[in-house]
Amino acid sequence: MSGPDQLPPPSDQDWTFPKPKKTRKRPLPPKLPQRTGPLKSPQEIETEYLQIKQDWSTSPCCISLRKLIASNGRNLSPVNKAICLGLGTFDPHDDSWETKRRTYRQYIAFVAMVEELEKFTTNKIECIFQEPLFTEPEKQFLTTKGHRVVDHPVACQSITDDSLLYGVHLYRELYQEALDTNLPAIFVGTDWDTWDELMLQEPALMRGVKSMHERYEKFQFPDDGLTFSSTAIYWRPRGAKIGEGAGEEDDEDKHADAKPELELTGKLEAVVIS
Numbered sequence: 339m340s341g342p343d344q345l346p347p348p349s350d351q352d353w354t355f356p357k358p359k360k361t362r363k364r365p366l367p368p369k370l371p372q373r374t375g376p377l378k379s380p381q382e383i384e385t386e387y388l389q390i391k392q393d394w395s396t397s398p399c400c401i402s403l404r405k406l407i408a409s410n411g412r413n414l415s416p417v418n419k420a421i422c423l424g425l426g427t428f429d430p431h432d433d434s435w436e437t438k439r440r441t442y443r444q445y446i447a448f449v450a451m452v453e454e455l456e457k458f459t460t461n462k463i464e465c466i467f468q469e470p471l472f473t474e475p476e477k478q479f480l481t482t483k484g485h486r487v488v489d490h491p492v493a494c495q496s497i498t499d500d501s502l503l504y505g506v507h508l509y510r511e512l513y514q515e516a517l518d519t520n521l522p523a524i525f526v527g528t529d530w531d532t533w534d535e536l537m538l539q540e541p542a543l544m545r546g547v548k549s550m551h552e553r554y555e556k557f558q559f560p561d562d563g564l565t566f567s568s569t570a571i572y573w574r575p576r577g578a579k580i581g582e583g584a585g586e587e588d589d590e591d592k593h594a595d596a597k598p599e600l601e602l603t604g605k606l607e608a609v610v611i612s
């Protein structure tokens with residue numbers, strides 16, 4: 339994956355899934371770039387993780403995030419399961435610090451959220467990860483921490499109305515698939531305002547995010563200037579009516595297919611990771 343400041347033009351991107359809508363239930367796995375060194379071992383990943391955690395868990399961003407969850411957890415819906423999609427890799431092919439730092443920080447923030455949310459439930463919150471880039475040692479690193487790592491589409495299909503769905507800077511197709519059946523208690527992902535700006539011609543797309551934007555409490559995800567641009571936390575009020583997912587496409591959706599998806603995906607990528 340390119341660094342956030344050097345994104346290639348949309349036609350050269352690794353992460354586009356230009357499929358006809360009816361057959362795009364399973365996005366293509368990303369094309370893996372040429373690796374320049376051996377895979378990191380789970381112990382090496384753990385060592386880097388501990389280094390980054392030591393600095394970043396006391397950062398204003400992480401502290402604000404914990405406070406935000408702690409101060410709203412009583413009034414907003416509880417969570418029993420946490421699903422993390424598209425975290426990125428802890429071991430990029432070029433060992434880019436910028437890329438892996440983002441992945442580590444997003445992981446640390448996810449765990450911090452889960453720890454705070456666990457204070458409002460009696461059960462331990464199960465954490466499920468889905469990321470096609472994960473190598474076997476990365477999977478081992480996560481499973482050693484007690485998490486579950488699954489292949490597409492298991493995590494997308496595991497989302498229930500008492501889940502936290504955490505997916506920072508994902509592609510539209512993946513958000514749509516994940517939000518298709520159930521809307522989670524908490525959604526962390528690209529905010530509706532960003533989609534709205536990009537999809538003036540296609541108002542029927544991203545209806546799950548739009549519905550949460552209208553009905554949930556919204557918070558800006560605390561950012562450190564690198565890791566969570568255009569990211570919001572949508573959190574359903576406790577006792578509020580549970581919404582269904584975006585569901586089947588309607589006529590407006592079908593009409594929206596006329597617009598080339600690559601163009602939209604490229605525009606979004608340029609906006610959210612900048």
Ligand SMILES: C[S@@+](CC[C@H](N)C(=O)[O-])C[C@H]1O[C@@H](n2cnc3c(N)ncnc32)[C@H](O)[C@@H]1O
Nearest residue numbers: 423424425426440468469470471490506507508
């Ligand atoms: C734009 S990158 C964002 C990565 C990271 N969250 C960040 O902010 O840098 C999108 C990520 O989604 C992942 N992805 C693609 N298809 C996926 C799938 N079916 N399930 C989960 N993740 C997927 C890609 O491998 C990639 O790491």
